[in-house]
Amino acid sequence: MYEENEKPAAVVKDLYQQKDKMYVATDCIIFGFDSGNLKLLIFKRRVAPLQGEWSLIGSFLKLEEDVSAAAKRVLEEITGLKDVYMEELKVYGAADRDPGYRCISVGQYALIRLNDYDRELVKEHGAEWHDVDKLPTLVLDHDLMVQDALEKLKQKARFKPIGIELLPEKFTIPQLQSVYEAIFQKELDARNFRKKVLSHDLLVKLEEKDKLGSKRGAFLYKFDHRRYDQLTRNGYDFGIW
Amino acid sequence: MYEENEKPAAVVKDLYQQKDKMYVATDCIIFGFDSGNLKLLIFKRRVAPLQGEWSLIGSFLKLEEDVSAAAKRVLEEITGLKDVYMEELKVYGAADRDPGYRCISVGQYALIRLNDYDRELVKEHGAEWHDVDKLPTLVLDHDLMVQDALEKLKQKARFKPIGIELLPEKFTIPQLQSVYEAIFQKELDARNFRKKVLSHDLLVKLEEKDKLGSKRGAFLYKFDHRRYDQLTRNGYDFGIW
């Protein structure tokens, strides 16, 4: 959870018992999507305690740093990405959640486009993408964080078009459907899905086709952010979009 | 925000600049409901800084205390109530949110039955109920917290029957409608409302009538918590209940 270079000075003195001081950390639940599966970016801790165990990627909060900025910093350090969709999940504040520190952690989840990230950086940090349904056990309460994030993702996806955050700028309807099937963990009817997502006029059909995903090829679309902003300003209400 | 007796020792030394240390606090957005209006419990700070200004009720987090426990503690100290509906709202973590401290605050909102609370205690603490649409300006980012809480309440009320948390155990359908109208900030159709809330078989009709609210009198109902638990365990999904 704590990157070596971000540990508070006190940590260096006594690694295992810093219970006399309040620490604040943030942990990132970083989702990606590839070939039908939701993926999570995790890494093997390289420092004690809990060295070698799988963990979410996080950091202590710096004194002069906004909580949301801390998550963005972590994300950029690991993936090289700025301007990522990111949202607060929940505070993990049990007094005994971390045996080493009295530390509360702000869970924040992010949605990443798997084409964009910096593969070198990720490798350097020992981070890896894992299918969310084949995750190893994570340290501390990180398993719980992941469960909570998946649940929140389901809820959120019903009313906000966050699925597009996991796809490249141009995408096909079948690809989008595949994202939602992964989030909701169930199959959707292709006809109804297409009808619904197109009904809001939020997808702009392009000339090009994507020929990689299938033989026939499907038309590419892009998301009309401008129109979306207009609609939401007027309190528009989506049901699965 | 900080009750006198809960200030960390350091606060006493220099009241206005404790930026070298991370503090964690919680602030409670406490809602009640009376005669058609949502109410908020706030108080006038009796200690510097910001003495005399209106504020949410909060406290610093103790070292050995869960975050959720801190909010419960605050709530009991002020209202005498335990077992109150309470949920995390959001973390307020801007580095400059508090001019005196480097302090992040966990906003937590609570729903109170206005009959139950301890009026003496509330008065002792200088706390008062105010209509949410006639609030004075609050300290720090507390205005934002209230806005966020109202928004969250709207969202939540669409899928969870939290309206009942604001009413006594026995209540009438028109009363319940009135609660939802206050939350959603719009009028609802009485016929459709009744049909919808009764459709889930979550309200148990009683023999008695409430004669205070109208001439004819309306039947009292109570909420069937057992059935609700069953339904939600099986992943039942309400749309406005």
Added chain:
DNA sequence: TACATTAATTTTTAATATCCAAAAAAAATG
């Protein structure tokens, strides 16, 4: 005892979501 007020039920209508199958386009195969 007529009148006003609110509660409660029933019916009708409109809107929305759900269900289902067949045709068209392109590539792969022989």
Added chain:
DNA sequence: CATTTTTTTTGGATATTAAAAATTAATGTA
């Protein structure tokens, strides 16, 4: 180049839910 295979794409009938209107019931008050 005819045939098969795969995947995209499209529409209409049906069920479900929400909105609106009209009606009846109970009670207090003028």
